[in-house]
Amino acid sequence: MSKFQSAALIFLIFYSFNTYSQxxxxxxxxxxxxxxxxxxxxxxxxxxxxxxxxxxxxxxxxxxxxxxxxxxxxxxxxxxxxxxxxxxxxxxxxxxxxxxxxxxxxxxxxxxxxxxxxxxxxxxxxxxxxxxxxxxxxxxxxxxxxxxxxxxxxxxxxxxxxxxxxxxxxxxxxxxxxxxxxxxxxxxxxxxxxxxxxxxxxxxxxxxxxxxxxxxxxxxxxGIKNIKTPTRLFLIPYSSAYYQENDIGSGTTFKAGLDIKYGINDSFTLDAILVPDFGQTKFDNAILNLEPFEQKLDENRPFFTEGTDLFNKGGLFYSRRIGGAPSTEPIIAANEEIINYPSTVDLLNAVKVSGRTEKGLGIGFLNAVTEKTYATIRDNDTNETRKEVIEPLTNYNVLVFDQRFNQNSSVSFVNTNTTRNGGFRDANVSALLFDLSTKENTYNLYGDFKYSSINAIEDYDGFKTSLNFEKTSGKYRYILSGKYLSKDYDINDLGIIFYTNYHNAYANASYRILNPTKVFNTFKIEQEVNLEIQNTTGKLQEGWYKSVIKATSRNNDYFELALIINPLETFDFYEPRKNGRYLQIPRKITSYFGTEFNSNNAFTFDFTPSFTIYDQDDRITYGLALGPKYRFNDKFSLFYVLDYTRKKNDRGWVAFDNMGIIFAERNREILQNDITGKYALNNKMTINLTARYYWSYSENHDFFTLQDNGHLVQNNNYSMNKNRNFNSWNFDLSYSWWFAPGSEISILYRNYAQESTRDVEKNLSTNFKNVFDSNLTNIFSISLRYFIDYNVVKNKF
Known part of the structure; x- marks a missing residue:
């Protein structure tokens, strides 16, 4: 190659690179x-x-x-x-x-x-x-x-x-x-x-x-210059009416309230809700929860889902804490019983301010106040009743500072605070976060340090820290990470966390195609290794290898295959429900295969079979999720999902007695059916159907006592009925009309019921009948919200 050709080639490469990246x-x-x-x-x-x-x-x-x-x-x-x-x-x-x-x-x-x-x-x-x-x-x-x-x-x-x-x-x-x-x-x-x-x-x-x-x-x-933006003040008044009936009786409720959105300037906005009404938000999916932890619920309330990206920094904010279940239970005497215990606490008001300065500093502040809440207790000897506070007037705060720089990096400070009136538990959690990327977005280093402080009957503090390094570009990518959580790290007053008191090492390596081949539009394979060691005992809490293949065919069909191997004995420090005790978990292998056919077709179908095999006494879990969907035309579609799980010879905690901690070997079945339907009259007006039926049972056939070494020994003396049979039904049929930007009329018919018993019923039709024979609640509601722009009103008058 001549010098001229070499120079020309270098010029073309340089020119192409600059043109390509310009x-x-x-x-x-x-x-x-x-x-x-x-x-x-x-x-x-x-x-x-x-x-x-x-x-x-x-x-x-x-x-x-x-x-x-x-x-x-x-x-x-x-x-x-x-x-x-x-x-x-x-x-x-x-x-x-x-x-x-x-x-x-x-x-x-x-x-x-x-x-x-x-x-x-x-x-x-x-x-x-x-x-x-x-x-x-x-x-x-x-x-x-x-x-x-x-x-x-x-x-x-x-x-x-x-x-x-x-x-x-x-x-x-x-x-x-x-x-x-x-x-x-x-x-x-x-x-x-x-x-x-x-x-x-x-x-x-x-x-x-x-x-x-x-x-x-x-x-x-x-080209945008010298703009004089108008005052950003928006009022969204709403009113709603509810009619409810069940076996106890019926009643009518009227509500009215106001949402306010105010632009402090072009960068910052204030949002406030006065007299909130969340009566038409999506229902929660109730389940038979036999785990040692609470069920984590989705957030469906608009105020706590809209524009909360800043407040979710660091994972310290679980908004369902605000207006969630009371934090205490009343102390009662032997001759007393609780006859009314509210499942949630009423939200009085909430406000949030968020935005970002010209120099990249994001600032977020959220405050919410919940109402003082009582339980009602009856004296069975005198029939007199009394009230006891189970949640005082409570103030919740979230404060975030997030400084961005270099187009792809940031450093953040987050603080959450829960203050309960009187001598109740208070909590404060702070976090420092960093996320640093190279100029070319090739490598990323991120991590955190978090500190929690709890003021209760006994005060305690805890911390969590992590460091992660990631290659973020090219066909081959990887992640290396480690973290440490102390025993008393606790964010559960305004956040949610289940596992603490362990240290962890994790590695991930992946390969992907960047352009289609003759067979695949997309293809990715990942290999993962994860180890978690409990701090106090040094025992392995979690240890697995995972391999996942994800691909999309040229026909736009999606496939996913996974294999997870737990080759070592591990220990569960939470299932015994007692501090310092643990349960041995046998080795196991899990696999699933997921397929979703081309969603562009009028009829599409997805299904995912799965199984887990344990190295323990014929213990196996298998399941099947499938979902046919049919689009009749551009306006009308129906989607059905069936999710079935069978757990044979599953083991779990059932009780405490004078002999210690009692576990059961049990058979479980979980069946969930969901139907979603949509009919669109036009792009502003729709009729929507959402129905869910959930049934699950747990039938014990052998009992065990937990030993100090984490193993179980047969207990032939325990005979209490700890079986569970649970049914849940939800049905929503709604009409929604967005008659103007930000303004909506919605009509909702809802019914729901739950049934829980110790008597296991394995006949599906009988279970379905039983849930309807229980206390079925019917609600009919109409809601109107109207968006008012201050500038429009000002110009008219």
């Missing part, structure tokens, strides 16, 4: 013209010359330019109130565009277009807005770790289907975004287009999948 820039044009969001893009101002085009495939064939017959063009305008986005999405087969109508934040089988906005251009968090070809809105707050679709902004969009494809027009008020107060704005920006039938996603600025971080690979939006 960020695209789009210029937003100022407008004073009134933009009507109708999906027609017929205003004169849209004839601006700055166009985002030349999209590049993100998945599956990363880096491939979009076909000319799928050309995509996007333009951006702005004024003092909002930014406006117009997208022309060409398609040479417009009759094949997928356009299922779904509920908000549900993608379904539809093409969609999205805009990713980072108002600080710090490469760490996106505000993402999606519009489907059916006109349905989806939105989320996104970091590299997650997409939070519980966040809902108020914005406007309209879609038009045309003979050349489809058109999207979007208006995003500044109130839905966060950005600095600089006169000249520079935002991170990317657009994504998903073509559902081809299972392809394209972005405007190329996102290289060799690099683990997506957000820093956005393009740039310039």
């Amino acid at each position: 960020k695209k820039v789009l210029l937003a044009k100022s407008t004073t013209e009134n933009i009507t969001i109708d999906g027609k893009i017929n205003e004169e101002i849209w004839k601006t010359e700055s166009v985002a085009t030349d999209f590049v495939m993100f998945q599956p064939d990363n880096g491939k330019p979009i076909n000319t017959n799928k050309k995509t063009e996007v333009k951006v305008l702005y004024d003092n109130n909002a930014i406006y986005i117009a997208a022309l999405l060409y398609d040479n087969e417009p009759d094949k565009i997928k356009k299922e109508i779904t509920n908000r934040d549900v993608f379904g089988v539809s093409d969609n277009f999205s805009v990713y906005i980072n108002g600080f251009n710090d490469g760490q968090q996106d505000f993402r807005f999606f519009v489907s070809s059916a006109g349905v809105q989806m939105d989320c707050l996104a970091t590299e770790d997650s997409e939070d679709f519980t966040w809902d902004a108020i914005w406007d969009s309209e879609v038009t289907l045309t003979d050349f494809g489809w058109v999207v027009e979007i208006k995003i008020p500044y109130a839905a975004l966060r950005f600095s107060n600089a006169d000249k704005q520079t935002w991170g920006l990317n657009f994504m287009r998903e073509i559902k039938r081809d299972v392809q996603k394209y972005t405007w600025n190329r996102v290289d999948t060799k690099i683990g971080a997506v957000i820093p690979q956005a393009g740039i939006l310039e």
